Amino acid sequence: MAADTGTATEAEAGPRLGGLMQLGLLAGPLLSMIDSSIVNVATPDIARELHAGLPVTQWVVSGYLLALAAGLTTTSYLARRFGTMRVYGAALAAFVLASALCSAAPGIGVLIGARALQGFTGAPLVPLAMSVLLGRGGAARKIPLTAGLLFFLAPAIGPSFGGLLIAAGGWRWIFLVNLPIGALALLGVRRLPAGVAPRADGHARPDPFGLVLLGAGLVAVLYGASRATVDGWTRPVALVALIGGGALLTAYTFWALHCSTPAVDLTLLQHRRSALALLLSVASSVVAFAAVFLLPVFTQSVQHHTAFATGLALLPQGLITGVGAAAGQRLAERYGVRYLVFAGFVLLAAAGAGLLLITVGTPLWVTAAILSGRAAAIGFGLTPLLSVMLAPLTDAQLADGNTLFSIAQRLGGSIGVGVLGSLLAARAAVVGPITGFHEIGLILSSLAVAAALLSLLLPSRVSQATT
Incomplete structure (x- = not known):
């Protein structure tokens, strides 16, 4: 047997x-x-x-x-x-x-x-x-x-x-x-x-209207977020792009739910736990991208480190996130998804609070250590969340699931970075760059705490996400 x-x-x-x-x-x-x-x-x-x-x-x-x-x-x-x-x-x-x-x-x-x-x-x-x-x-x-x-x-x-x-x-x-x-x-x-992936379906029909709605909406929102980060959120170009893009994405959502062959299938989000896992992974990406974007600006413009030295300080977090992602799967099998993801977001909140310790004279190795703690927390939670999201899907639905995961992370990361970057610039002009950076750290910690509480609604095991 x-x-x-x-x-x-x-x-x-x-x-x-x-x-x-x-x-x-x-x-x-x-x-x-x-x-x-x-x-x-x-x-x-x-x-x-x-x-x-x-x-x-x-x-x-x-x-x-x-x-x-x-x-x-x-x-x-x-x-x-x-x-x-x-x-x-x-x-x-x-x-x-x-x-x-x-x-x-x-x-x-x-x-x-x-x-x-x-x-x-x-x-x-x-x-x-x-x-x-x-x-x-x-x-x-x-x-x-x-x-x-x-x-x-x-x-x-x-x-x-x-x-x-x-x-x-x-x-x-x-x-x-x-x-x-x-x-x-x-x-x-x-x-x-040949059998390593699903084969072609010659009867698959395109969704040209959905492709236009989704493609134009994504490009508009991402462009608007990038312009808002540079010019501010009240500038007409950024506002028009963001509002127009948001309207197009909303229209695509209604279209996809009533179309038999949508460009990207959204019905997988009818699984409540899949939708929750996607939401939590977006929250994780916002916290991750925000720190990766804002810290190099701080270390170079405020602490006056070179771009190369800053890049070296960022390297350990990438490696640790990868190790954490692999370890997260094994830890989830042993201790369960719910409490592992909860612990990851709690650790992420603590690491976000660690940003309050960074000042003008903080050595880069200290910054790298704080980032590494954040990276481990993100790694522990991200792969179990992806597993919960994809668990109810068939192999034929994986392309839709992974595409939706990529889209959600890009949207969440870009908009989150844009909002926090603009807020940092505005607050730095009023209270100074260091205090402004510390306020961003508090916001990131608060987001992680909220995500930790939501994670308690996850299944205890990945297999339970299919039910």
């Missing part, structure tokens, strides 16, 4: 993947996430070499993020219609090609266009890779240790890695490095077995 059980478990888990095949699934998400932040440190060099102003050069960053949001809206339908692995492979190849175009761009216009192409083609890589890695596990779906480490380390290493590449060979190297890694990943994708 034991042997039969083991065989059944292996069959449910799917075929084992070799090193090159795992690289094929991991490199795409890694490159797309690194490229969302790696260019931030290169904008002055790009502006100088291509003879462009910084406001125009900022579209090299913004264009990527907005195109990525638009690309996310097409991911679920393309995966259903053409097959998960076929779309993943095509997106990875196009991403590598776009990276080559970025590295060879003769002017700022070409670079902005190539970055938009890079963002659009990179959008499917994370949700589709996660769909394959989490598939065939039912309620016991787990993120592999290597995937957890890489996915959560990627955003943190982007600025540091970019600084090293720029120092070694110039800004074009931040795009050239994608070519050999992407080529190896494509070889790995070609070796993946």
Whole structure:
């Protein structure tokens, strides 16, 4: 009986993947996430070499993020219609090609266009890779240790890695490095077995109206949030984009609930525990993104550390978040989801209160230690929350679930960072940058406490989320 059980478990888990095949699934998400932040440190060099102003050069960053949001809206339908692995492979190849175009761009216009192409083609890589890695596990779906480490380390290493590449060979190297890694990943994708992901459904119908509503709404809200962060929340451009985008997303919600084949299926949120897990993961991402965005500004503008030194201080939190994400799954099996997530948010609140200790003279290693405590708390909670959200879904619904997870995190993170960044700027002008930063720390702690109380409504075990 034991042997039969083991065989059944292996069959449910799917075929084992070799090193090159795992690289094929991991490199795409890694490159797309690194490229969302790696260019931030290169904008002055790009502006100088291509003879462009910084406001125009900022579209090299913004264009990527907005195109990525638009690309996310097409991911679920393309995966259903053409097959998960076929779309993943095509997106990875196009991403590598776009990276080559970025590295060879003769002017700022070409670079902005190539970055938009890079963002659009990179959008499917994370949700589709996660769909394959989490598939065939039912309620016991787990993120592999290597995937957890890489996915959560990627955003943190982007600025540091970019600084090293720029120092070694110039800004074009931040795009050239994608070519050999992407080529190896494509070889790995070609070796993946046919049954590793859901096949194409030739009868899948598109949802053009829903795609327009969702894509335009996402782009408008993210653009509005980015403008509000820079210009303030009362400026007409930011307000029009945010209100218009919010109206479009509301319209999409009504449309999707009454459409037989929506662009991204929202009916999975009819599972109360899935909806709660998604809400808590968004709260976690707001706290995470806010600190990652605001702390570098504080350490460089107030403490006068270099961008490279700040990047090094951010590195440990990425590694610890990855380790925490992998450990969170195992701890959830032993102690249960509810109390692990609760403990994670309590620890997150305590670490947020630790931001009150940071002053002008605080050493970077102390800041890194506080960030590491936050990172462990986020890691412990994030993977159990993702497991609870995806537990009721079939393998065919995973692309929708992971796409919705990515969309919610991007919206929550962008809007949260925009609100808190604007609030910090406003309060710093009144009470000073240090007091203003401490007030943001109190807000983050309060958000974590509220999330901790909500987490008590989670199931005690992931398997119970399917009921």
